[in-house]
Amino acid sequence: MAGCTSETVHNIFQSMEYGPAACSSTATAQAWLDHHSRTLGLFIDGKFVLPADRRSRCFVDSKGGTVCSTACAAEDDVSQCAASAVKGHKAWGDLSCYQRAKVLLGALGRHGPCVAELCELCEASCPPSSLVRLLQYYSSWAQLRDTLIANWTPLGVVAVVSSDDCSLYSLMLKVLPALAMGNSLIVVPGRSSAPPVLLLAQLFTGAGLPAGALNVLTGSDMQLGAKVAQSANVSYVSYSGNKATAGMGVPVSVSQNVGARCPFIIFESADIDSAVDAVIEAAFKKKREVHWVLCVQESVLDSVVARLGHRMAGMKCVALQSVGDRGLVDAAVQGAQQQGATLVQSCAAPPSSAQYPPTVLCGAAPSSPFVVEPSPGPLLPLMTFRSNTEAVALGNHSPHGQAASIWTEDLTLALETAKSLSVGSVWVNSHSVSDPCLPVSGHKDGSTCTDGGQQGLYQFLRPSSSSHPPLPRSSPVSMDYSKFGTAASPPIIPEDSDPAGAPKVYLQLVGGKLCKSVSGCSIAVQSPGGGGVLAHCPDGGPKDVRNAVEAADKVQPGWMKKSPSARAQSLYSLAKGLEAKRRDLAASINVQTGLSMDKADEEVELSIARLSDWAAYCDKVQGGTPSLPQSGSALSFPEALGVVGIVLPDNSPLLSMVTLLGAAVGNGNAVVMVPSEENPLPALAFIQASNKGRVPSMCDRLQPRSLPPRQQGCQYLQHACTSPMKTLRLSCPKEDGGQDWTHASILEDMWRSAVQWKSVWIPTA
Incomplete structure (x- = not known):
């Protein structure tokens, strides 16, 4: 014990007691x-x-x-x-x-x-x-x-x-x-x-x-x-x-950096004493912004529980934020015991006060209420796993993707697990370490931006070029979000026409296959000025969206695992396919937008060059190993966002499509894309003409023409992207100057918008 000269070093290490805290003055x-x-x-x-x-x-x-x-x-x-x-x-x-x-x-x-x-x-x-x-x-x-x-x-x-x-x-x-x-x-x-x-x-x-x-x-x-x-x-x-x-x-x-559930994973190859000491410090001794969930490999469960009980013995009660929190803590503990969980406590809980002893809830399940909705106070759920794959599944069970702590002496296992966890920060044999030099993005429902490093600076900057006009300011309008986009499409009235000159019928691409909409309905695409019907396109609905997202979600992990050079080769092949069909694509731009054939051909040429640019980008933007002000090493690397939804603008319909699509798939994302409502034909012509196997799950659908005004659409997106949390990027509409898709400065901005960052901390002695 600290201050007692009769204690031997062996006894001090066995008890693992802490010395008296230094007195502080305020x-x-x-x-x-x-x-x-x-x-x-x-x-x-x-x-x-x-x-x-x-x-x-x-x-x-x-x-x-x-x-x-x-x-x-x-x-x-x-x-x-x-x-x-x-x-x-x-x-x-x-x-x-x-x-x-x-x-x-x-x-x-x-x-x-x-x-x-x-x-x-x-x-x-x-x-x-x-x-x-x-x-x-x-x-x-x-x-x-x-x-x-x-x-x-x-x-x-x-x-x-x-x-x-x-x-x-x-x-x-x-x-x-x-x-x-x-x-x-x-x-x-x-x-x-x-x-x-x-x-x-x-x-x-x-x-x-x-x-x-x-x-x-x-x-x-x-x-x-x-x-x-x-x-x-x-x-x-x-x-x-x-x-x-x-x-x-x-x-x-x-930045959802408060209240997230973060896994604390202890493998059988870990230094158990150090891991237990760290979990007690993380869960009970520090003021925490996150809720830790302890995941222990079954082969060392008894050893970890025994050491937890030994280390927690004699620990004092922890102050709660308010007396009202005590009722929430008691209810969580009672619910855990009813579900078969056993308690490891440092001391008996006082009858009623704004304090509670450090408590480990052993035998928790991923679906347990006290795991899904953690209560305030010093409660630590403990779950078990058998294999590395199961540990990753437990770690990714949380909707939050803020951080994780991994404990193992096997560096290969640590790096493989860190790569598989969908979180922004991973600490190996450590926890709660931070430094502003490393870029971190909260994954899943954790954040919509990147903090730290050079990458974290761009959220407070915009390209100097005038090709990036800011969004126009407006006042919120009253709208029923539950009924947004549910209005029926305008009816198509049959007309007498020559069968040989009938408008072309386009299909949508879902899961690599051309198909009709689930409803079987179509909408008419009007020529500029409303002079006639140019084509009929699928009238997509909620089931089409579901099918497209499911197909994209299924293929995205495999596409993300492909090497950057493999993704680059796919984009180069796509550019070659565009080159082979350039005359047809230019004609679709000419017919749809009214541009001259020369201007339309220029847009096709720029689109081919843009795809080649994205192919070149694939293996040029990587992470690094920044220098740290403390001992240890760290890695930072970009990761795909996952499934990305893109609603294409009206101006430059082909160039804007390949710009947004190339940035997304080049970074390993899969895409669910909605062509421009006003000018959909160039995007649909590109889909039909390209080799569908060269990019993963590029799924297209069309919304009905009876959508609410643009301001209501932007407002709905901002509302819908908060729960669950999603990254949203809005561009200035055509009538307000629009995005200049021809400007080269757009490349870096778009590329950064298609990735999220992860940091991995590896301490050394």
Whole structure:
């Protein structure tokens, strides 16, 4: 035992007890709070603002003590903040890269202890070393932005909104890269991170950040984030789980970094003592944003359970966030016991309080309610597996794809498992390690963006070329999402015509086969100006969509496993097929759009070249092994998104199709594609003319012509892509300037949009 000289080294290792924690002082943070009378206002235009008529929100720590109160912003504050951010963006952008880097690097200065103490008071997880590392890393990118990321420009005013249980580190992983790239920010922090963010805003301003470049609004409900997003001055929103921005034309990225279920996998080849010690630290000792699920190989189950019981003996109860959480914890434990789970607890649970002992629920099943919907508190479900394949299946059972921890001394097994897990971060013989140099994308329902590394900077940038116009802003319209797109297609009235000149009937491609729609119905494709019927196309419905997605989902894993050179060869072959049918394709563009044959032939030529570009890209964009500020190695590599849905635009119908299709399939995705409603013939002619075996499951269907207006379609997509979470990319419509599909700058942007990133951490002694 620590402090007892009679204890031998053998006994210390057998007991694995921890020494006494070092005493910490929060005197500096307390003095800063006292200076503000423990009532923190809003931070707008470089200074604290505390309107007299604003409500306040009291912040209470886990022990029931009052730390401070924060003001609740009103709509007038949002308007003032947005106007200040516009001015701040201009002033911040006028500085040189060196000047911006100097501000970020010198922001913390000698006030690091104050920030660390305030984080401790507010229980906002962000060690001082992590914050320093973030500042160093992103100040370097601010210095090198124009050199290494040429031809990209900042978005403008960016809103960063976080939930109450989001850590300060996760929040700053958004704030700092956005600032480094030259944007101004409106930050809406959660409850625990609000005081440290307000302090950091003051420190940044003191270091030379122009007034208005960083503004902080605090509030008592999550609707504040929606009000900020509704401002016409905001160009981009980074937020977790807000549907209120649907239909306003503002791009939204979502990072679901709170409450995810993450597997902690222990193989029989692991160092059991180290693994058990780590799982106790991850599940019970650290303030956690995720819910861990322990997966143990059956051959070492008894050994792991015995060590868990030994290590947990004598551990104190863990404080819950509120007394109300105790009822949820008790209900989860009772439900687990009714399903046959056994408990491993450090001590008996107190009769009723906002505390509960660390508890392992042994004998859990993947479908158990306490696994599917984890309750708050120190509960750790334990499941077993027999083979490596079964371990991967358990690890991928969660709808969240945030992270996983793998414990084994077999490096080959670790890398194979890491590759197979659909998560953004994999830690080998470690857990909860992070560094901003590695790009990470939450897989599945985990995230719609990439954070960290150079790849994580692009969410706060857009190509400098005028070929990428921003989306027009609009106000949300009232609509019934459940009835969207269900209106019947206009009827086709039979007309007398010459059979020899009857319009051509096209088919859709599903699972590599040309077929009719499930309903057997068709829609008429009108010539420009409504002069007559050019062709009849399948009238796809919900069953067609289901069949197309199922076919794409079936073939995508095999296509993704093909080597980049094999995918490149398929795209080269597709380009050759396009070359062979160029006259027919040019004619379809001419008839459908009214372009001259010369212009139509130019679009076909550009389309052939674009497919060749994508083939060349296949083996040129890869991951790497970035240098880490600590011992160990790490890998980063891009992965396919999976099944990608594409709704083609009206302008440049063939070129836009091969641009979007090539970027998706070149990265290993499968595609479900909807041709342009106004100009579908070039895409359908391409499908019928190409060799259907050269790209996997390129499935096409047509929606009825009675779709709601475009704004309602965009609003529906933004709404539908939040549950379950999906990455959504919207382009400016034709009538608002449209996307210039001929510009070469589109290539890098489109390629980055078709991948997600994974990082693998491998520690060394």
